[in-house]
Amino acid sequence: MQVLKEKILKEGKIRDGNILKVDCFLNHQMDIKFLNEVGKEFKNRFNGEKIDKILTIEASGIGIAAITAQYFDYVNVVFGKKTESLNLDKEVFEAPVISYTKGKEYKVRVGKQFLNEGENILIIDDFLANGCAAKALLEIAKQAKVNVVGVGIVIEKGFQGGRKVLEEMGVKVESLAIIKEFKEGTIVFN
Numbered sequence: 780m781q782v783l784k785e786k787i788l789k790e791g792k793i794r795d796g797n798i799l800k801v802d803c804f805l806n807h808q809m810d811i812k813f814l815n816e817v818g819k820e821f822k823n824r825f826n827g828e829k830i831d832k833i834l835t836i837e838a839s840g841i842g843i844a845a846i847t848a849q850y851f852d853y854v855n856v857v858f859g860k861k862t863e864s865l866n867l868d869k870e871v872f873e874a875p876v877i878s879y880t881k882g883k884e885y886k887v888r889v890g891k892q893f894l895n896e897g898e899n900i901l902i903i904d905d906f907l908a909n910g911c912a913a914k915a916l917l918e919i920a921k922q923a924k925v926n927v928v929g930v931g932i933v934i935e936k937g938f939q940g941g942r943k944v945l946e947e948m949g950v951k952v953e954s955l956a957i958i959k960e961f962k963e964g965t966i967v968f969n
């Protein structure tokens with residue numbers, strides 16, 4: 780997605796640990812006009828697929844998924860929660876994740892009532908690095924016996940192993956921008 784690549788080049792900052800900071804349009808401040816284009820592009824990538832629900836993970840996935848859902852006939856969005864709370868139902872699907880940016884392990888949980896057997900699910904997230912977050916959502920999808928139509932990612936760091944992990948699980952991965960490498964402080968796309 781050319782406009783996304785241009786935005787990354789203009790506004791993205793490379794941080795230690797191969798982290799790309801895109802706080803000005805994706806992870807802190809959200810550029811809604813631009814994210815509408817992201818939503819439309821996900822619709823193009825998964826056009827013709829029957830999608831009943833979008834599944835994502837808090838926090839940054841939520842806004843992207845909510846905007847994208849509008850292009851899939853306003854399907855509901857379900858997001859995995861990262862912290863336990865009294866509000867969360869006792870009946871949950873859960874899977875472990877090792878956080879790429881925080882380096883900590885946590886569990887992602889989804890209330891069982893929000894994923895129904897046989898539903899067609901699109902998984903959406905902001906970044907794909909080692910594939911841990913998306914893999915956890917796929918594990919939850921498996922527990923819920925839903926069909927995963929694909930995984931849609933805004934920015935994939937192609938030099939990390941995430942795509943391989945997901946494709947080995949038999950899932951279609953569509954990334955709107957794939958970073959080949961960070962080279963001498965610059966961002967190189969596939």
Ligand code: 5GP
Pocket residue numbers: 797798799800801806839877878879880904905906907908909910911912913936941
């Ligand atoms: P993975 O689980 O694939 O290793 O990492 C994906 C998750 O870690 C995403 O949900 C995202 O929140 C975070 N993440 C991974 N790499 C980056 C990065 O370079 N920049 C930002 N902002 N988040 C990242």
